[in-house]
Amino acid sequence: MEEREDIETLLREDEVIYPAKNLIENAHVKDYEQIYQRSLVDPEGFWAEAAAELEWFQPWEKVLHWDYPFAQWFVGAKCNIVHNALDRHIKTWRRNKLALIWEGEPGEVKVYSYLQLYQEVNKFASVLKGLGVKKGDRVTIYMPRIPEQVMAMLACAKLAAIHSVVSGIEPNRPSHFFH
Structure with a gap:
């Protein structure tokens, strides 16, 4: 996916507030940072894996069609x-x-x-x-x-x-x- 420098960021917040340790231990997501980094490195693979947890009436032909500034996700797919x-x-x-x-x-x-x-x-x-x-x-x-x-x-x-x-x-x- 192409990065563009001309998109303006209106708000940037660097503070991270982590949940309580017992919530992390019992959560479905064990390592947020690892998952987040994977989403940045391989966004199409990441979202294809996440989408596989849903039921689709028609599968996608392509996970992402990116034509800046427009994105089409799960091209050709149908789900409700x-x-x-x-x-x-x-x-x-x-x-x-x-x-x-x-x-x-x-x-x-x-x-x-x-x-x-x-x-x-x-x-x-x-x-x-x-x-x-x-x-x-x-x-x-x-x-x-x-x-x-x-x-x-x-x-x-x-x-x-x-x-x-x-x-x-x-x-x-x-x-x-x-x-």
Whole structure:
């Protein structure tokens, strides 16, 4: 990958804050520096190895096509992030494991297993599809930070629709924001 000197760095921070020793010992990543250096020395090999942990509907022809300043990763490949984050776990022991824990106020808690979240996301995706939402469409999600917001985002991604979450708008005038 070609290095360019004309890309401006806006922020540089040299301080490194390491996690507690017990967290490092129990972490999936044992040697961050080694992994980081590998990503710099062999970025294509590094990312191909990382991507191999996902399920792909169609494998890539080329890991990286670099035409400064544009990069195309996993050229020709097809995958769906919701399939990898949620759907594929339904067929495994994870189906009944916790996938989402939501805590509201005052102390309200809702929990969803992978199976429960999968079912809710599919219901939401079905409603969106019934409304005509399809790949490439844009969907604005205007709701508070509740489990259904996560379900809406996942439903959009499942359909390959582009979503944007909007919150904090004056309650009696949300339409003003969208025009």
